[in-house]
Amino acid sequence: MATRPDRGRVEIGTDECKGCLLCTAVCPVHVLVRTKTLNKQGYFPVEYTGSGCTGCGFCFYACPEPGAITVFRLEKSA
Ligand code: SF4
Numbered sequence: 001m002a003t004r005p006d007r008g009r010v011e012i013g014t015d016e017c018k019g020c021l022l023c024t025a026v027c028p029v030h031v032l033v034r035t036k037t038l039n040k041q042g043y044f045p046v047e048y049t050g051s052g053c054t055g056c057g058f059c060f061y062a063c064p065e066p067g068a069i070t071v072f073r074l075e076k077s078a
């Protein structure tokens with residue numbers, strides 16, 4: 001079965017994240033998950049599973065920490 005290419009990608013600023021999980025709650029495709037490794041602030045940050053992001057930006061708008069999430073919308077390939 002053919003799969004559609006991802007429409008977006010997110011980068012998490014691991015040491016900016018406070019592990020509040022607001023982003024995981026709003027992500028409609030559940031591609032953000034909490035890690036099991038403490039960051040420099042002593043929180044368990046989230047990470048991107050690596051595929052499936054739609055680029056919707058919901059996580060960006062939900063996140064209270066500046067710089068913790070960057071969303072990229074990917075161009076459609078020709
Ligand atoms: S941009 Fe949308 S789909 Fe991608 S991780 Fe954020 S909430 Fe999920």
Ligand code: SF4
Nearest residue numbers: 017018020021023063
């Ligand atoms: S909303 Fe921001 S601070 Fe909260 S877990 Fe997600 S990336 Fe981390």
